[in-house]
Amino acid sequence: MATAVKADEKLYRVALREALNEEMERDDSIFLIGEDIGTFGGAYRVTEGLLDKYGPQRVVDAPIAEEAIVGTAIGAAMLGLRPVVELMTINFSLVAYDQIVNNAAKIRYMFGGEVKVPMVIRMPGGAGHQLSAQHSHSFEVLYGLIPGLLVVAPTTPADAKGMLKSAIRSDNPVMFLESMSLYNVKGEVPAGDYTTPLGKAALRRNGSDLTIIGVSRMAVLANEAAKQLEEEDIDAEVIDLRSIRPIDWEPIIDSVRKTSRCVVVEEGWSTYGVTAEIAAGVQERCFDYLDAPIRRLGGAQVPMPYNQQLERASIPTGEDIKRLVRVTVGRKPDA
Amino acid sequence: MPDINMPKLSDTMEEGTIVVWKKKSGDEVKTGEVLAEVESDKATFDLEAEADGVLQILVDQGVPAKIGAPIARIGEASAAGEAAPAPAQQPKAKPKEPETPPAVAEEHEPAQKSAPPKQERAQASPPPSAAPPRERGGPEARDGQQDGREVKASPLARRLAEEMGVDLTSLKGSGPDGRIVKEDVMAAGGSRPKSDRRRPQPAAERAPGPEVEVIEPSRMQATIARRMAESKSTVPEFQVTVEARVDLAVSLRQQLKDSVPGAEKVTMTDFLVRACALALRKFPEVNSSWVDGKFQRKRAVNIGLAVAPGQGMGLLVPVVHDADIKDLIQISIESRQVIERARSGRPGEGDLSGATFSISNLGMYGVDEFTAIINPPEAAILAVGAIKDVPVVEGGRIVPGKVMRMTLSVDHRVFYGATAAQFMAEVKRLIENPVTLLVTGS
Numbered sequence: 001m002a003t004a005v006k007a008d009e010k011l012y013r014v015a016l017r018e019a020l021n022e023e024m025e026r027d028d029s030i031f032l033i034g035e036d037i038g039t040f041g042g043a044y045r046v047t048e049g050l051l052d053k054y055g056p057q058r059v060v061d062a063p064i065a066e067e068a069i070v071g072t073a074i075g076a077a078m079l080g081l082r083p084v085v086e087l088m089t090i091n092f093s094l095v096a097y098d099q100i101v102n103n104a105a106k107i108r109y110m111f112g113g114e115v116k117v118p119m120v121i122r123m124p125g126g127a128g129h130q131l132s133a134q135h136s137h138s139f140e141v142l143y144g145l146i147p148g149l150l151v152v153a154p155t156t157p158a159d160a161k162g163m164l165k166s167a168i169r170s171d172n173p174v175m176f177l178e179s180m181s182l183y184n185v186k187g188e189v190p191a192g193d194y195t196t197p198l199g200k201a202a203l204r205r206n207g208s209d210l211t212i213i214g215v216s217r218m219a220v221l222a223n224e225a226a227k228q229l230e231e232e233d234i235d236a237e238v239i240d241l242r243s244i245r246p247i248d249w250e251p252i253i254d255s256v257r258k259t260s261r262c263v264v265v266e267e268g269w270s271t272y273g274v275t276a277e278i279a280a281g282v283q284e285r286c287f288d289y290l291d292a293p294i295r296r297l298g299g300a301q302v303p304m305p306y307n308q309q310l311e312r313a314s315i316p317t318g319e320d321i322k323r324l325v326r327v328t329v330g331r332k333p334d335a
Numbered sequence: 336m337p338d339i340n341m342p343k344l345s346d347t348m349e350e351g352t353i354v355v356w357k358k359k360s361g362d363e364v365k366t367g368e369v370l371a372e373v374e375s376d377k378a379t380f381d382l383e384a385e386a387d388g389v390l391q392i393l394v395d396q397g398v399p400a401k402i403g404a405p406i407a408r409i410g411e412a413s414a415a416g417e418a419a420p421a422p423a424q425q426p427k428a429k430p431k432e433p434e435t436p437p438a439v440a441e442e443h444e445p446a447q448k449s450a451p452p453k454q455e456r457a458q459a460s461p462p463p464s465a466a467p468p469r470e471r472g473g474p475e476a477r478d479g480q481q482d483g484r485e486v487k488a489s490p491l492a493r494r495l496a497e498e499m500g501v502d503l504t505s506l507k508g509s510g511p512d513g514r515i516v517k518e519d520v521m522a523a524g525g526s527r528p529k530s531d532r533r534r535p536q537p538a539a540e541r542a543p544g545p546e547v548e549v550i551e552p553s554r555m556q557a558t559i560a561r562r563m564a565e566s567k568s569t570v571p572e573f574q575v576t577v578e579a580r581v582d583l584a585v586s587l588r589q590q591l592k593d594s595v596p597g598a599e600k601v602t603m604t605d606f607l608v609r610a611c612a613l614a615l616r617k618f619p620e621v622n623s624s625w626v627d628g629k630f631q632r633k634r635a636v637n638i639g640l641a642v643a644p645g646q647g648m649g650l651l652v653p654v655v656h657d658a659d660i661k662d663l664i665q666i667s668i669e670s671r672q673v674i675e676r677a678r679s680g681r682p683g684e685g686d687l688s689g690a691t692f693s694i695s696n697l698g699m700y701g702v703d704e705f706t707a708i709i710n711p712p713e714a715a716i717l718a719v720g721a722i723k724d725v726p727v728v729e730g731g732r733i734v735p736g737k738v739m740r741m742t743l744s745v746d747h748r749v750f751y752g753a754t755a756a757q758f759m760a761e762v763k764r765l766i767e768n769p770v771t772l773l774v775t776g777s
Contacts, residue, residue: 260491260517291491291517292510330510 007188013046015157015189019164022193024054030168033060033069034086043088044183070096074103077119084168090125091135104173105148120167124178126217126267127315133303138268140215143175144244150198151244153177153216157187162196179217201248207237209329210261215241215274218265218316225321232335236325244274253285260291261328265316270298295328337386339407341400353396360392367485384409488515499524555649566709574706575755576742577763581722584769585737601667604696608666609772610765612636612658615692618758622691624712625748639690640670645678653677654690662775698722704740714749718742
């Protein structure tokens, strides 16, 4: 874990590839399966070069059949392999939802712990690419509500690598939620082997006026918004949730008790959303510390429009976050 | 002219009594003001006005009234003096209703049969709502004047106001929609620093008298003062503390109390007396004194028990003589008798003298651990703390366990660290294996 020596700037998707490559070198029970991940190198080029290095036995180009891909992986995991599934996007995971919910999440329980399902399902989500209503989902909550799953959403290249390694080494099924919009984001990635724990939130920014909790890409936007709010003399603390299941309450509670105010942001629909869960939990744990209502921000309550302007209007932006923050600290919404 | 009816304050309540009216007939009252204290079968609640107006009391304090019966009325100022209207005009005074309408129960019956998940079933039968009085507000609801519940304030502001003794009703909120927020309370409270949030205590009336009162000590107190000062100034002492698992001792004590005649009142102190007596026989240097530059090793093992006197201040140390040759039941009976005689002020001969070692147990007061002062010429005293439930590691697992901490104060002239440690290890071993305390001649 501590062998990482120096940090280089790398793309999020390159960091993921490094994790896959290093883990496959380390443990030959690991194999990859997904659509177009071999010859084509992956729809987002995450698995590029791995087929050449590890061969078709360990980098399996699967037919377009998500239910079969996930089912195959579950079976392989039960028999001792460590599959890493790539679903081209989270939107297609709905086809495999039964396998994930009824088998991956439950088998270890239903077999009395005698069978494990050590597998990872990697899948990017999010909108912003004019992929319209069916291909723009943020489904954190669909997996976050299932006991038996670990659900993480890394937002930095360093976390992408470290958390993917932890996910691969976990003996339980991990839903590894990547973000299409973050694949080409650069960031420092320590070289060599290191892991980042699953199940832990990250404090991205210290502040005293309020706490912004961001889910997936929204944590990145929240951080940027917080920087800009400095000019308005608003000192925001930012927490990157990172783990959707389980929720890491401790840093959240510590932060809200310190700042007394809380805004929660996700890209998906906030009704019944991750933000709803966080807001409810914060209220239960921090009621007597709250100086303002907990505010939530999520995507517009519509199927995602194709039209670019409408799509932009349907996803939370940095400006939206700033407006909500201003209201929460008792200012006018527009600076 | 709204009636105020006797509220139903608990599921089992059938009637209530006004303990005290806080307002008189003819008083102007405001919504939310506390009118009276009402006592149910379970507790006492504040009764609040639900409208503004002039109060007219219908039921005197101390007189019970059925649930739903009118007990007061709030009316227009001019109507206050009018005679009470006939009871026929009080549609609100209903007898109590069945708590769950039968129709609802039936409706859920089939759903329960077909729906397997337990959660649904739990949700399907809502708890009966018996129209309780409106929920209590924050703690400020108790100030008797204005309860502040109608004031719009954040939870944090409410808490701070309570802690700082700030009246929320006197503040103007600067938050959205006039909400009182933290800053408003801090400003009103003199913006005391966070660390200094204390509710200002109302200055209690101090009885008149001299600044310092001089009290004559009793003879016992004077003796204690002299001997303790002598001990602390002449005895070079050190302490050794051990923690013992006492799960077995606790359960053995219960078994003895339940099933052995004569052991009904056996205490943990009795266990300790027996354990110390056995350990003292094994380590005679502990059962010794330093007198005139020589060791005095005692043949008898007599154990003193530090106890509070029956009346007044002070300290008594009744002694269980020859504790090493008595069994646990004998020790139990004898220590109880000797303590009772000492407390009653009629100690028997030798009841308060001849101790070679003492035990002071403050466990019953919840003390974790403490150090006791040696009572010369004894060479040691054992200070015993409370038995506590704690997580303990056992074979790599965390399990609930009971532990007790014991601290031995030692006269370093008489014996030394290694002996003290071995002695405590032996006491610990005996207490942790309490069957050893039952065997005679061990």
